[in-house]
Amino acid sequence: MNIPPVNISSILPAAVLSIVGIAVMVAEPFVDRSKKTLLGWLALAGVMAAMLAIYPMSENRGQWYSNLWIVDDYNIFFHVIFLLIAGITILTSLDFLEREEINHPEFYSLLLFATAGMLMMSGANELIMVFIGLEVLSIATYVLAGFRRTDLKSNESALKYFLLGSFSSAFFLYGVALVFGATGSTNLIEIAEALRSSSLQITLVYLAAALMLIALCFKVAVAPFHIWTPDVYEGAPTPVTGFMSVGPKAAGFAVFIRVFMTAFPQIQDRWISIIWMVAALTMILGNVIAVSQTNIKRMLAYSSIAHAGYIAVAFASGSRRGVSAALFYMLAYALTNLGAFAVVTILSRSEDKLTNISDYAGLAAKRPGLAALLTIFLLSLAGIPGTAGFSGKFFIFRSSVESGLLSLTVIGVITTVVSFYYYLYIVVQMYMREPGEEFSDLRVPASLKIALLIAAIGTLYLGLLPTRVLDWSTTAALTALR
Amino acid sequence: MVPTHYYLILGAALFTIGVIGVLTRRNIMIILMSIELMMNAVNINLMAFSDRLQQVTGQVxxxxxxxxxxxxxxxxxxxxxxxxxxxxxxxxxxxxxxxx
Known part of the structure; x- marks a missing residue:
């Protein structure tokens, strides 16, 4: 019996996050009640250390741990996205937890574990690994959604997320079991090889792929599996909503693209048409329902559904360009949306007061800086030229036109125009209405300033100089499409 | 020896019962139990395939x-x-x- 070689540096970022997460939990009882925020900064240091650990990881390309784990550009690109998300979320939460009097450092541990789960998902080369990553992420996020224990809305959010999340996990598992039965392997590359030889029960593979597709559609919240999203996002604490709207979604797509592009390219003509329909439906439903929302968290939830639809368009084009556009869009969307949620976090009060869109009336007169930042983020979400959202949408629609998906592109462009209405409505509220609220007692602590700065610089950088990141995402897409 | 497809039918039946339970029952605890039932139906499938293919992956x-x-x-x-x-x-x- 030979034991596979152990290579710690190939999993270093996830290992660092897990160890720091445990350290935060262990240190928690020994830290004075008034100094709990220090542990948040420790968690942030852990994220930064994990960011540095990407470098030794990138020097260990290839498959490790009995081919469970793969290090390639695709994985590294997602590591950067996920760690950025984790870092910005911690910066947003530091002041929020103190203000809401839920300053339990377990929050940071859970956030780090969730991020470690996402890292496992992006590097998974084996369905077992995908499942474990998915569950590590999901279980930590269920708790984060219900972190405001005394608030019934937060409880409800966690419960709905938990029930539907584990329901969809069961579907995923059933799909994995059937794939294992049909092909005799859970390794993505071996599954693809088995599919190339014709002597297997292809019906079983179709059924398995369908079950996995349903489960992953649940996780990334695309229509018709999006019903849970608005409720869960509205009830969760605001920084967690920001995290959930970008992190698990990007991780879900990472797995989605990796599993379907690596393991099921032989039956691509079957699943690509389903993705087509899902993308069209998601863009229409997400954008149209977002128009009628009055709560900004709920509106951003529907907008996040719509953005998942755009990523699905890139995925439906099934080409290298498409995957590269999807990767770029996920980075752009993550930075923009986290920025928007950081502003919402600053403006909201305890128990989620002041999260209605009408509360934003006249914000520009009182707090011009915050209003300008929120405007940048909203314009980027809408896709105005010069922002990250525009470059992302441009690359996506270019790839879909190249793949001949003209009607899907038309739907995408029309729904983007619809989305201008609800994004710009907030801008109109902020700049052209009389102030109804006093915003004078708002304080913007340093941590949130840093978060806003990173998000704003990222949004503008990706909007004005996208080529460098695009080249990188193209290299990453190349490794995903072997 | 029991043929493999008997186990698969059992697994499919339990999974379906679980899905119906989640969708129709209104008590939270029963929904939780139904989800557990779905997971264990998958386990039966995994074990059956593992036995048929003579591979340990399914059991792991x-x-x-x-x-x-x-x-x-x-x-x-x-x-x-x-x-x-x-x-x-x-x-x-x-x-x-x-x-x-």
Whole structure:
């Protein structure tokens, strides 16, 4: 019996996050009640250390741990996205937890574990690994959604997320079991090889792929599996909503693209048409329902559904360009949306007061800086030229036109125009209405300033100089499409 | 020796019962139990395939599924208890603060 070689540096970022997460939990009882925020900064240091650990990881390309784990550009690109998300979320939460009097450092541990789960998902080369990553992420996020224990809305959010999340996990598992039965392997590359030889029960593979597709559609919240999203996002604490709207979604797509592009390219003509329909439906439903929302968290939830639809368009084009556009869009969307949620976090009060869109009336007169930042983020979400959202949408629609998906592109462009209405409505509220609220007692602590700065610089950088990141995402897409 | 497809039919039947349970029952605990039933139906499938293909991967996977399901159940019960402290109900229809 030979034991596979152990290579710690190939999993270093996830290992660092897990160890720091445990350290935060262990240190928690020994830290004075008034100094709990220090542990948040420790968690942030852990994220930064994990960011540095990407470098030794990138020097260990290839498959490790009995081919469970793969290090390639695709994985590294997602590591950067996920760690950025984790870092910005911690910066947003530091002041929020103190203000809401839920300053339990377990929050940071859970956030780090969730991020470690996402890292496992992006590097998974084996369905077992995908499942474990998915569950590590999901279980930590269920708790984060219900972190405001005394608030019934937060409880409800966690419960709905938990029930539907584990329901969809069961579907995923059933799909994995059937794939294992049909092909005799859970390794993505071996599954693809088995599919190339014709002597297997292809019906079983179709059924398995369908079950996995349903489960992953649940996780990334695309229509018709999006019903849970608005409720869960509205009830969760605001920084967690920001995290959930970008992190698990990007991780879900990472797995989605990796599993379907690596393991099921032989039956691509079957699943690509389903993705087509899902993308069209998601863009229409997400954008149209977002128009009628009055709560900004709920509106951003529907907008996040719509953005998942755009990523699905890139995925439906099934080409290298498409995957590269999807990767770029996920980075752009993550930075923009986290920025928007950081502003919402600053403006909201305890128990989620002041999260209605009408509360934003006249914000520009009182707090011009915050209003300008929120405007940048909203314009980027809408896709105005010069922002990250525009470059992302441009690359996506270019790839879909190249793949001949003209009607899907038309739907995408029309729904983007619809989305201008609800994004710009907030801008109109902020700049052209009389102030109804006093915003004078708002304080913007340093941590949130840093978060806003990173998000704003990222949004503008990706909007004005996208080529460098695009080249990188193209290299990453190349490794995903072997 | 029992043929493999008997096990697969059993697994499919249990999975379907679980799905119907989640969709139709209104008691949170019964929904949780139905989800557990779905996970264990998958385990039966994994074991049956593992035996048929003479590969140990399926059994290893089943152990992982059991472990994860236990963690998930613990978190799920915790969430239910936290909610029960604020609102004493087990009926999923009464948990409707947020709609549309």
């Amino acid at each position: 996977f089943a152990i992982f599924v059991i472990t994860v399901a236990a963690a998930e159940a613990a978190v799920g019960l915790g969430i239910v208890i936290a909610m029960f402290k604020n609102k004493e109900t087990m009926n999923i229809n009464e948990i409707d603060l947020m709609k549309w």
